[in-house]
Amino acid sequence: MSVSEKIVSDLVANNVNFVTTVPCKQLAGVIDAIDASDDIYHIPSNKEDEGMGLCAGAFMGGKRPAIIMQNTAIGVTINTLVTLTQYYRMPLPMIISYRGELGEPVACQVEMAVHTKALLNQLHIPTYHFHQEEDVNELDAILKHSFMCNKPVAILTDATFWKGY
């Protein structure tokens, strides 16, 4: 099983059945596997805050949502995370491509990478960093944690985890 398939298999095993995605090269395999899954309603969104709105509605409608996005989206979604997801106490696993880490070829990505963990920490969002491939084995517990405590959680997956670009 590939890492992408393992991630989607854990989503399905945790009844995560509504996933919104914003494209990312690193997460392309995960996005493809989500789109191919019969157990997940895949709804691509145009911007990550829009996606979090979709997830909030789906959660209130009885679905278990998740969002797939890049770490640049933390800059886009702070208001939504604070005034919607956190304020109304909703779960939201965020599987995030951690661009700008070791191996990154695009210098500008580093500019957001240096703020990513600091922002998540400031927002009091439980954050998990997948660096080695075996770190993916924690995903099942992280998903359970998000739905147990009704909080957004961040799963940062870097280039080393994805074996480069």
Next chain:
Amino acid sequence: MIRSEILRDIAPVISEHLVVCNIGLPSQELHSIDDQPTNFYMLGTMGLSSSIGLGLALAQDKKVISIDGDGSVLTNFGTLPTIANNVADNFILLIIDNGSYGSTGDQPTYAGKKTSLTDVARACGCDNVIECQAEETKDVLQAALASNQMTIIVSKCESGNIKIPVITMDPVEIRSRFMKAVQA
């Protein structure tokens, strides 16, 4: 007619359905006119009423009406292609288009100038887009509910606000009460 008069007019029509109501004065007005457990009041996050409503409509079978404003749709323009391409026939987006940012002091929006949200929604691929005058909103909404087709309504009205208190209900209570109504 101003927005609060439209809300008063449509209150009997929407009271039995799930309603996601836009941040600021629209939620405060609806809360004051006809508070219902089936109303989800947005206390923050401008622009996401249509996204929350679409997610809710896709997740379950009950009818969902998102009450939005022209300014909020302009803030979250990406919502219209997403709505067009993820059809939920239990979803109605009611855009109350008064051509101004009402909650922040009636600054004019581009929707009150050259930009037609009706044309934009159609260009984004939305199939049933109806523009109406404020006075027609109730009838158009009733017809849309009866049609069982996803519908975008753009209700053109006058700009103006009434004095109304803020909502002091706790967000978790709003959400919990709403989710019980969804499941009922």
